[in-house]
Amino acid sequence: xxxxxxxxxxxxxxxxxxxxxxxxxxxxxxxxxxxxxxxxxxxxxxxxxxxxxxxxxxxxxxxxxxxxxxxxxxxxxxxxxxxxxxxxxxxxxxxxxxxxxxxxxxxxxxxxxxxxxxxxxxxxxxxxx
Amino acid sequence: xxxxxxxxxxxxxxxxxxxxxxxxxxxxxxxxxxxxxxxxxxxxxxxxxxxxxxxxxxxxxxxxxxxxxxxxxxxxxxxxxxxxxxxxxxxxxxxxxxxxxxxxxxxxxxxxxxxxxxxxxxxxxxxxxxxxxxxxxxxxxxxxxxxxxxxxxxxxxxxxxxxxxxxxxxxxxxxxxxxxxxxxxxxxxxxxxxxxxxxxxxxxxxxxxxxxxxxxxxxxxxxxxxxxxxxxxxxxxxxx
Numbered sequence: 001x002x003x004x005x006x007x008x009x010x011x012x013x014x015x016x017x018x019x020x021x022x023x024x025x026x027x028x029x030x031x032x033x034x035x036x037x038x039x040x041x042x043x044x045x046x047x048x049x050x051x052x053x054x055x056x057x058x059x060x061x062x063x064x065x066x067x068x069x070x071x072x073x074x075x076x077x078x079x080x081x082x083x084x085x086x087x088x089x090x091x092x093x094x095x096x097x098x099x100x101x102x103x104x105x106x107x108x109x110x111x112x113x114x115x116x117x118x119x120x121x122x123x124x125x126x127x128x129x
Numbered sequence: 130x131x132x133x134x135x136x137x138x139x140x141x142x143x144x145x146x147x148x149x150x151x152x153x154x155x156x157x158x159x160x161x162x163x164x165x166x167x168x169x170x171x172x173x174x175x176x177x178x179x180x181x182x183x184x185x186x187x188x189x190x191x192x193x194x195x196x197x198x199x200x201x202x203x204x205x206x207x208x209x210x211x212x213x214x215x216x217x218x219x220x221x222x223x224x225x226x227x228x229x230x231x232x233x234x235x236x237x238x239x240x241x242x243x244x245x246x247x248x249x250x251x252x253x254x255x256x257x258x259x260x261x262x263x264x265x266x267x268x269x270x271x272x273x274x275x276x277x278x279x280x281x282x283x284x285x286x287x288x289x290x291x292x293x294x295x296x297x298x299x300x301x302x303x304x305x306x307x308x309x310x311x312x313x314x315x316x317x318x319x320x321x322x323x324x325x326x327x328x329x330x331x332x333x334x335x336x337x338x339x340x341x342x343x344x345x346x347x348x349x350x351x352x353x354x355x356x357x358x359x360x361x362x363x364x365x366x367x368x369x
Contacts, residue, residue: 007323010354012344040306047298048324049160050306 001030001037005046013048017056022065025076026084026091036066036074130157132279132311133178138187140173147173149335150187155313157278160305162326163315164360169332171315172212175283178313179209191279205235208277210268212284218257222250222267226274233275244270248296261288269300280304282314286321294321301325319357329356331363338363 003020005013024030036042039057043050057074060066065084067077077083103113133155140148148170155161163171176182178189180196180203189196192206216225226245230236245252248270250263259267265285272280282301286294298321304310305325316322322329322343329346331339339346339359346359354362 005324007320008355008357010347010358012347013323040302043302043306044299047295047302049327050302051160051327 003042003046005048014052014056014059017042017046017053018059018063021056021060022063022084022087023091025065025080026088030076030080032076032078032080034076036076038073131155132157132159132192133313134190135178136188138174138177138184138189140177140182141185146335148177148184151335151337153330153337153340155311157309157311159311159313159328160326161311161313162322162329163313163332164317164319164322164329165315165332166364167317168334170335171332172283173335174332175209175281175313175315179207179281181209181211205233205275206278208272208275208280210265210272210280210282210285212287214256214264216256216264216268216271218255220256221253222256222259222263223252225256225267225271226252229271229274235275237274237276240276241270241274244273244300262290262293265289265293265297269297273300273304276307278309278311280310280312280314282312284315284317286316286318298325319355319360323356331360333364338366 001021001024003017005016007013009016011019021030021036036057037045039050039053042053046053057066061068061074063083064077064079066074066080068074100113103116108116131154133153135151135153138148138151139146151170151174153174163174165171173182177184178191178196180189180191180199183197191203194203196203220228226241230238230241248266250259250266250270254263256264256267265288269282269285272282285297285301289297301312301314302325305312312325314321314325326343328342329339330337331346343356347354347356349359
C-alpha cells in the first residue's frame with residue numbers, strides 16, 4: 001500500500017490517510033479482505049505518531065471501509081466497495097463542481113455548460129470506439 | 130489524569146522573563162510538541178518541568194508531586210534529553226551508561242543493549258570527542274534506559290542529519306506505542322511537530338500563545354492552513 005503524507009498540507013495527517021485508503025479501495029487497488037498494516041507498522045513506515053494512524057483506522061472503521069478481527073489485525077471490509085462507490089462519486093462530483101465554478105466565472109450559462117459537457121462525452125465515446 | 134500541571138510559572142534571568150506566567154496541563158498518554166522561535170522560552174520551560182530549574186514564582190507538579198523537591202521517586206519515572214552538553218567530557222559512553230545504571234533500580238539492561246547496538250555510537254570514545262549525532266544518541270539511551278513514563282526532549286533532532294533524525298523519530302514512535310507513555314518535546318522544525326505530536330504548544334517571548342490539538346489550531350487558522358502558517362500567524366501577531 002502506497003501512502004504519502006504531506007506535512008505542508010492543511011489537511012490533517014489522519015484525514016490524508018483516510019482519504020488515500022478510500023481512494024485505493026475506489027480504484028480497486030485494495031480489495032475486500034485485504035489486510036492493512038498494523039498501526040505500529042504504518043506509523044513507522046510513514047514516520048508519524050501511532051495515535052494518528054489509530055485515529056485514521058477508527059474513522060475508516062466507523063465509515064465501514066475496514067474492520068478489525070479480534071487479535072488478528074485490520075482488513076478491508078466487504079461493504080468497502082459500497083463505501084468506495086460513494087467516495088468515487090464524491091471525488092468526481094468535486095471535479096465537476098470545480099469545472100462548473102470555473103465555467104461560471106467565464107460567464108457561461110447553465111445550458112452552455114451542459115452543451116460543453118455533452119460535447120466532451122461525445123468526444124470521449126469517439127476516442128474509445 | 131494529568132502527568133504535568135504547571136501553574137502560573139515565571140522564571141526571571143536578570144531583567145528577562147524567560148518564562149512568563151505559564152500554566153500548562155499535560156494529560157497521560159499525550160504527545161505534546163513545543164514550538165517557538167529562538168529565545169521563546171522552550172528550553173527554560175522544559176527545565177522547569179523536570180525540576181532542573183526552580184521557578185521564580187508559580188508551581189509545577191509532576192505525577193501529582195511538586196518538582197521543587199525532586200527525588201528518586203520522580204527520577205525513576207522521568208527521562209530528560211537536554212540540548213546542552215552536560216555529561217562529563219572525560220567519561221566514555223560506556224562509563225556514562227554504567228554510571229546511570231547505578232542510579233536506577235529499574236534499569237533495563239536488554240533495552241539499553243538493543244539501543245546501543247542499533248544507534249551504533251562509540252562506547253569507548255570520551256564524551257568530549259563525540260559528534261553531535263553520537264552525543265544525542267548516547268543521551269537518548271541514558272534517558273530511556275529505565276523505561277520512564279514521562280519523556281521530555283529539548284530539540285532532540287536539531288543538528289542531526291536526515292538519517293539521525295529519522296532514527297530518532299523512529300525511536301520516539303516505538304516509545305509512544307508502549308502503554309502509559311507521555312512525551313513532551315520541543316523542536317524548531319514544524320514538520321517534526323506535525324508528524325509526532327497530537328497537541329501543540331506554541332511559545333513566544335516566554336508566553337504560551339496557542340495550545341491545543343493540531344487540527345483545532347489548523348481549523349481555527351481558516352481553510353487549509355498548514356501548521357507552519359498557523360505558527361507564523363501566532364508569532365507575527367506580536368509584531369503587528
